[in-house]
Amino acid sequence: MLFTEIIFIPFLIGTFVLFGCCRRSRFLQLVLLLIASYIFYGWWRVELLFLIVFSSCLDFFVGRAMGRSDDPKHRRQLLAMSLIGNLGLLAYFKYMNFFLESLSSALSGLGLSGSLPTLNIILPVGISFYTFQSLSYTIDIYQRKIQPTDSLLEFLVFVASFPQLVAGPIVRAREFLPQLRDNLCEKCDESGLFYILYGLAKKLFVADILGSTVVDPVFADPASFTAADLSLALYGYAFQIFFDFSAYSDIAIGLGKIFGLQLPVNFRSPYLARNPSEFWQRWHITLSTWFRDYLYIPLGGNQFGTAKTLRNLFIVMLLAGLWHGANWTFVIWGGVHGLLLVVYRISEGLHRRIPGFFQTAIFFVIVCLTWVLFRSANLSLAMEYYQGIWSGDWRLTITNMRWLIAIVGGTWWLHTGVEPRIEKLAKGFTHWHWSARGGIVYVFCALIALLSELNLTHQAFIYFQF
Amino acid sequence: MKNLLRIIIVVVVLSGLSLIVSEMFPRYQLSVLDSKWSWIETQIYERNRRPVDYLIVGSSGIWTALDPLIMEQTAGTHTRVLNFGRNWVGRDVDYITLKHTLQNRRVKNLILEFSMEEVIGHHSYMRHFASIDDVLQEIQYLQRDSQKPQPQSELSLKFQWRTISQMLGDIAVRVPRVWMGRAVAWLQNRDGSRDRVQQEYHQARGFYFPDIAQQQDPAFLQQYKRMQPPKTLPRFSGHGIEGTLADFYLRRMVALAEAYDTKVYFTYLPQFRQGYPSPEALQYFSRLGLALIPELESLYQIDYWRDERHLTAAGAQVFSEKMLRGLLCLYDNHQLKTIP
Numbered sequence: 001m002l003f004t005e006i007i008f009i010p011f012l013i014g015t016f017v018l019f020g021c022c023r024r025s026r027f028l029q030l031v032l033l034l035i036a037s038y039i040f041y042g043w044w045r046v047e048l049l050f051l052i053v054f055s056s057c058l059d060f061f062v063g064r065a066m067g068r069s070d071d072p073k074h075r076r077q078l079l080a081m082s083l084i085g086n087l088g089l090l091a092y093f094k095y096m097n098f099f100l101e102s103l104s105s106a107l108s109g110l111g112l113s114g115s116l117p118t119l120n121i122i123l124p125v126g127i128s129f130y131t132f133q134s135l136s137y138t139i140d141i142y143q144r145k146i147q148p149t150d151s152l153l154e155f156l157v158f159v160a161s162f163p164q165l166v167a168g169p170i171v172r173a174r175e176f177l178p179q180l181r182d183n184l185c186e187k188c189d190e191s192g193l194f195y196i197l198y199g200l201a202k203k204l205f206v207a208d209i210l211g212s213t214v215v216d217p218v219f220a221d222p223a224s225f226t227a228a229d230l231s232l233a234l235y236g237y238a239f240q241i242f243f244d245f246s247a248y249s250d251i252a253i254g255l256g257k258i259f260g261l262q263l264p265v266n267f268r269s270p271y272l273a274r275n276p277s278e279f280w281q282r283w284h285i286t287l288s289t290w291f292r293d294y295l296y297i298p299l300g301g302n303q304f305g306t307a308k309t310l311r312n313l314f315i316v317m318l319l320a321g322l323w324h325g326a327n328w329t330f331v332i333w334g335g336v337h338g339l340l341l342v343v344y345r346i347s348e349g350l351h352r353r354i355p356g357f358f359q360t361a362i363f364f365v366i367v368c369l370t371w372v373l374f375r376s377a378n379l380s381l382a383m384e385y386y387q388g389i390w391s392g393d394w395r396l397t398i399t400n401m402r403w404l405i406a407i408v409g410g411t412w413w414l415h416t417g418v419e420p421r422i423e424k425l426a427k428g429f430t431h432w433h434w435s436a437r438g439g440i441v442y443v444f445c446a447l448i449a450l451l452s453e454l455n456l457t458h459q460a461f462i463y464f465q466f
Numbered sequence: 467m468k469n470l471l472r473i474i475i476v477v478v479v480l481s482g483l484s485l486i487v488s489e490m491f492p493r494y495q496l497s498v499l500d501s502k503w504s505w506i507e508t509q510i511y512e513r514n515r516r517p518v519d520y521l522i523v524g525s526s527g528i529w530t531a532l533d534p535l536i537m538e539q540t541a542g543t544h545t546r547v548l549n550f551g552r553n554w555v556g557r558d559v560d561y562i563t564l565k566h567t568l569q570n571r572r573v574k575n576l577i578l579e580f581s582m583e584e585v586i587g588h589h590s591y592m593r594h595f596a597s598i599d600d601v602l603q604e605i606q607y608l609q610r611d612s613q614k615p616q617p618q619s620e621l622s623l624k625f626q627w628r629t630i631s632q633m634l635g636d637i638a639v640r641v642p643r644v645w646m647g648r649a650v651a652w653l654q655n656r657d658g659s660r661d662r663v664q665q666e667y668h669q670a671r672g673f674y675f676p677d678i679a680q681q682q683d684p685a686f687l688q689q690y691k692r693m694q695p696p697k698t699l700p701r702f703s704g705h706g707i708e709g710t711l712a713d714f715y716l717r718r719m720v721a722l723a724e725a726y727d728t729k730v731y732f733t734y735l736p737q738f739r740q741g742y743p744s745p746e747a748l749q750y751f752s753r754l755g756l757a758l759i760p761e762l763e764s765l766y767q768i769d770y771w772r773d774e775r776h777l778t779a780a781g782a783q784v785f786s787e788k789m790l791r792g793l794l795c796l797y798d799n800h801q802l803k804t805i806p
Binding site: 007010013016043190193258434438439441442445446447448449 | 467469470471472473474475476477478480481624628631632635636638639640641642643646647650
């Protein structure tokens with residue numbers, strides 16, 4: 001089920017009304033959230049629910065066993081079981097065909113008969129998110145940062161809660177599980193409605209329209225466009241992916257709020273970053289911190305000298321790239337970001353001498369250029385895109401100057417002017433009379449229907465594929 | 467929490483009101499933005515209810531092939547012909563269009579297309595006419611992923627629930643959506659172009675086609691200009707559309723026409739230089755109505771075609787005259803018949 005589908009509206013209304021009916025029983029609230037989450041996830045393919053239940057149960061029982069054991073060897077074995085179970089699922093469903101194809105190409109390159117079969121595997125939506133979330137629980141218990149929960153119901157809700165199930169934010173057990181021990185109805189925050197509407201508006205009116213009008217036609221056939229078109233499409237994509245993904249996070253945060261849950265912020269105007277290190281503190285924050293806590297620090301972090309720090313940074317970014325998708329374009333994209341971090345670490349002193357505005361501008365251009373790798377279907381198309389940008393033909397053919405100014409000005413204003421003020425705006429919205437808010441919600445539904453008539457919607461969230 | 471529940475009540479009440487208003491006032495079923503659909507809808511719901519002698523329903527092929535004015539001139543001054551042809555979507559949408567037309571206007575004769583194979587197309591306006599009644603009764607409607615119809619009992623509960631809730635949701639926000647659509651249309655019409663298009667449709671009885679190039683397609687001309695018209699054309703083989711979703715809706719359209727005492731004719735317009743239908747297909751369509759097959763050899767002159775699927779005005783004149791006068795109708799046994 002997509003947040004932007006009209007079916008989601010009756011689903012949400014039904015769930016919320018039932019949630020309101022369970023306001024006296026925390027247990028019923030959790031049961032309802034779990035059932036709703038499984039309906040939400042199973043709406044696409046019921047059989048894939050098995051995976052999420054398996055992953056949850058594995059980590060729940062491993063966590064309990066680990067909590068009872070003081071034997072380091074036994075605890076390590078249990079952690080290995082959780083890692084193999086979760087990462088095994090991820091490797092099979094997400095990366096198996098990628099490995100087979102890469103192996104096949106490598107064998108062919110060596111002159112061997114390397115035609116390996118590809119498997120007909122469906123990629124379960126959100127598997128990268130919920131496996132990481134579930135894994136963080138067992139790793140935290142192993143590191144004795146948290147105690148295992150005794151409630152299977154709470155743990156199932158933690159892994160599967162529908163607001164953030166398929167595309168994050170990736171929540172941690174130590175932040176989420178304690179919230180489930182309170183009466184959720186009492187913590188229901190009306191400002192969540194604003195986050196939902198704002199997220200939907202960003203997705204439907206900005207990201208989808210940018211995608212269908214500026215980005216998709218150019219990325220489909222970069223050779224047919226001028227350098228100016230390619231640059232505008234690249235700029236468009238930088239904001240399409242930001243508004244698309246941050247829209248999902250906003251909707252998730254909003255849904256969390258109305259169901260009494262606090263989800264972490266995932267974006268902080270990332271294109272204002274002055275360097276790669278700051279960028280990853282502003283972009284997909286919950287993933288960056290996950291990699292920092294569960295990969296970078298266990299690898300040694302910055303504790304063993306400059307060379308090892310740089311190595312660790314590069315490895316983490318390479319794997320973060322692979323996390324995004326089973327394609328060499330993602331791996332190289334991660335590698336490039338790793339290199340950027342390495343270069344920044346080495347030249348940090350020099351970098352500080354550049355005025356802040358120029359730092360931001362230069363780094364924004366660099367980030368945009370890396371998005372080519374992220375968006376292109378394969379490396380040859382990415383190379384074609386880069387060549388097109390360097391071609392030097394600066395005639396703008398995909399739009400006129402008026403639209404260009406509107407696109408650039410509008411997206412930048414939203415990103416830097418509105419995004420940092422969402423919390424304040426959401427609070428202000430709660431002071432509106434409920435009937436006015438109801439009217440706005442209803443008109444919003446009509447707008448979604450109108451956009452679908454104009455064929456401007458129904459693009460899935462970009463991060464669903466990850 | 468209490469306020470959020472109140473907001474839900476406001477949304478549900480407004481949705482309910484919208485459902486009632488759009489069911490009571492057909493003008494709230496108007497989609498506004500697409501010119502041809504908009505014209506079709508005004509013909510169904512808003513214009514005078516004068517009976518239609520010949521109603522043409524089908525794809526852009528038949529839209530560009532049958533000129534209602536020529537047919538009216540050929541048949542006599544009091545004949546009323548309307549062409550509801552439009553960008554191809556599928557027989558399911560044709561069925562819903564016909565259902566609403568027959569519920570609102572008397573149609574004496576219905577001209578449908580005859581084709582050897584059909585695909586389901588997509589168009590943003592295809593859900594226009596769906597009423598609450600359609601949503602609850604026509605569960606197959608918009609079951610577009612499958613080319614073959616499934617009995618309702620075999621459709622998964624998930625599918626039924628999804629289809630019904632999606633379409634009811636669509637209707638539940640119809641009234642404000644129509645108002646917003648009107649606002650967009652008004653903005654589009656600041657230079658009066660939209661009104662002119664509607665006027666052209668009205669004068670041409672639906673034959674006007676601004677979104678199909680008036681000129682012949684250069685690629686088409688390049689490909690065929692040196693080729694001589696074929697002397698004999700082959701026949702297709704096989705059943706054509708029998709057993710498909712198109713067949714399911716075609717039979718329903720014929721049954722609907724029978725219920726409203728409307729005669730059904732089929733006309734055949736294949737792609738440029740394609741052959742006659744197979745005997746099996748002819749038999750199939752003949753069972754459903756009177757199948758009128760024009761003599762194609764003389765129609766395959768390059769001047770008569772814009773591209774491989776659409777006729778020029780000259781081609782439409784020839785085809786319309788042939789169709790209405792029924793001078794050369796070829797049956798499976800090659801007997802010539804005329805239209806009664």
